[in-house]
Amino acid sequence: MDEYAEFAGARAGHLYRSACLLTAGDTHQAEDLVQETLGRLYVSWHRVSRAGNPAAYAQTVLTRTFLAQKRRRSSTERATDVLPERADTGAGDAPLRLTLLEALARLPVKDRAVVVLRYWEDRSVQETADVLHVSNASVRTRCVRALARLRELLGEDLAEYAAT
Numbered sequence: 001m002d003e004y005a006e007f008a009g010a011r012a013g014h015l016y017r018s019a020c021l022l023t024a025g026d027t028h029q030a031e032d033l034v035q036e037t038l039g040r041l042y043v044s045w046h047r048v049s050r051a052g053n054p055a056a057y058a059q060t061v062l063t064r065t066f067l068a069q070k071r072r073r074s075s076t077e078r079a080t081d082v083l084p085e086r087a088d089t090g091a092g093d094a095p096l097r098l099t100l101l102e103a104l105a106r107l108p109v110k111d112r113a114v115v116v117l118r119y120w121e122d123r124s125v126q127e128t129a130d131v132l133h134v135s136n137a138s139v140r141t142r143c144v145r146a147l148a149r150l151r152e153l154l155g156e157d158l159a160e161y162a163a164t
Helices: 002-022 027-043 054-073 094-105 109-120 125-132 136-163
Strands: none
Touching (some): 002 027, 002 094, 094 109, 125 136
16 A cells, blocks of 8 residues: 555645635635545555556546535535635735636636636546536536636726736
């Protein structure tokens, strides 16, 4: 299992960044998501380690775990239009990151997953469709819809941050 520990140590940061985007900046949920993903990988590591690309497998498990959690929680959690205050990390681009995360949070869960897979993970339409178990046309439709919604949400804010 030394090989698993090495893999988990090397990939945990990337998985965490992806999880933060999927959860729209909810770092606690992102940490839980990464833990769940790494736990699932540990259980089946003998099979995963023989796969051609364990890193891609881990990203797929992360995304599917996120979607499954959202389906389970959708009946018990209620959305609110009031966001909690967030601490400033001191980084110069913090306002931009917060604006982007808030916009991502307002996307439907599957649209958010498509945006993260296509534009953060830089996956192809086919790879994204495979991860989400949908057709290529569905991925393209969700991309168009999600990007249009993000442009609508970010409109003037994005231009303001791009100018600085």
